[in-house]
Amino acid sequence: MSGIGTFDLLFFGLTTLLVLLGGIGTVAAKNPIRGAMGLLTAIVGIAGMYLQLAAEFLAAIQIIVYAGAVVVLFLFVIMLLGPQATTSAGAAGTKVSRYFGAGVLLVTSVGAMSLLWRTRTEIAALPKLPPGHGTIEGIGRELFTTHIVPFELSGALLLVAVVGAVAVARGKQIDPTSAVKVAVAKKPTKQASGEAEAHTAHAKEAG
């Protein structure tokens, strides 16, 4: 612990606080916009942690991509759905499963805590970083030499995910010409069933 100065500790405390408060805010907020803001706070905190770990590039990316793009996208979606949109919380069926889930989470997190405590001595101090680690040049060199395959593979993964999303979403839309046909074909049956329902309703009234 000798290598850590007071400023480092203070900074770490601050970022941890940001992440924790942001996380709690995200989960606990009733208003989805406040939840998104909580997420933003947590993301900024994590960016601070990256800075402290000498990963300046990652810190910048964290702010640009997550805070700048992802949270804004969340906000767009929330705005489109309307800020009043809520989940169907509190229904009778979900209450039991919620308590069950909370119980499982409690048990596992207590177990994880105790394991963390037992393993606190096993994690050795991190090695000294080479100069230039975490800068744009350093990351670029890594990405295009030793880690070119994972880099390309993540590109392929993202592309495939987009193609898959389009394939699934587009299939739901029927060809406009066939949609007309289906609508025409369906109409009579709908009327027929409507009449049948009316008949049964009459029959019930009569009964």
Next chain:
Amino acid sequence: MDNVQSLKYLVPELALIGGILLIIAWDLVAKGKAKLTGIVGLAAVSLAISGGVGLAALLSKSEPVALFYGLLAADRFSNLFRVVFAFVTGVVVLFSIPSDETAKESAELDAEDAPKDSALTKFRRDPGEFFALLLVLTLGMNLMASSRNLLMIYLSLEIVSVISFVMAGLKFQDKKSSEAALKYVVYGGVASGIMLYGMSWIFGITQSLYLGECAERIVALTTAQGKVPAVVFVGTVCMLAGFGYKISAAPFHMWTPDVYEGAPTPVTAFLSVGPKAAGFAVMIRFFWDALGAADMPIVKGTPVETPWPIIAGCLAMATMTVGNLSALGQDNVKRMLAYSSIAHAGYMLLGFSVFSEAGVASIVFYVVTYCFMNLGAFLIVAGVAEQNGGDETINSFKGLGRRAPVVAAVMTVFLISLTGLPPMAGFVGKFYLFSALVNAGGTWNWAVAVVGVVNSVISLFYYSRVMRAMYLEKSEKTEPTQVRKLFNAASILLAVPTLVLGVYWGPVYDFVLRSLSMAR
């Protein structure tokens, strides 16, 4: 080995990538009947190159090499799985060719009662993306089997998962299929999250993502402490969530029945075999390579006790029991086979309980036999359901022994093999798994083996229900029926090795045993 030199060991994957690109291009250019023919041809050629090169490398006595600075390994183990994956995908490609009626209906676009079970339903007029995605999936599985780096393991696993989600949801206008895809996504996300968390623990203690370097550090720590470090234990258990999800082991199996039932049958057949085999490949490599589970360091004269046999044994017992007991009450044959595939993951997990050379060889051998019998069984379910207007329940099998004797006989071969009765391949596979356990000895191994045998007996009940329906029960229809010629040929093609491996398995088992050498 640097990046450019590595490429020449990557021919199977490059062939697949070429196939994917050509299929997409052909899909844009070609029209009419030539479109499907060309796409299937391209897929078949690229798979043949991929599998052929893998087989050639397997037959030549090539030394294992580390590719891309150690990210991937080209060794006999990865080559064996390359061949398996190319074969499985090839069968599924055959399987996914739409029947003439479906093709006609998709041209007319308005048949409301088209068989919903083909992978290419009426709203899917572009077969290109289905086959391209199938090849990307194969590419991902190949990379899974050869990854020697935690990052590569995660990325390749994720490619396989993402495409599996899409393929499960490809039956448009079908609520069950959409539900299956959504469930798959949610479970997949949770499982990957837990696995990543586990990887971060392993990285934290070993300070490396390369499996070889992880192993050195873990061995050093284990020797120093006289036991497996708790951090490694936590990390591995968390990573098992991701692996267990891929192989559908209990308690991560919940998605399986819904996805297998909802997805188009060719996709189900593929998911129950391909990603499962890939999951086992990556798991074996992780245990073998990173944890060094096969040879633990010796402290004070005795090898260090590891928690892995207990964990793997518990997982195996839970998976077998859950799968078999749930399969008992199923009327939908596809769903029943889904539960049975969970049970088979349990049998294969038995091999992890004794992580010796014999144990690993028996797992790999079982994976190979399982590919034949399970693909075959699904093929017949798809064929029979197609003839019965998409009815996958046991009713459509009634009286099949008289109406379609060949189909019924082939199905019986697969079912007997899945049960694990002689003289089928499934029996030999199970025999090796159990004998690995019994030879290793010890109360725990015996107990696990007994649970496995009891489970095999339970499985006889539900497999024989289908056989009874085929031979002893009468259906209202008596006229002879036929499944498509293509399906017929493919299922007979799969039944032959299922039978032959049950009688004459020695060379194949030796071959598997020799293919276990991994880059270390």
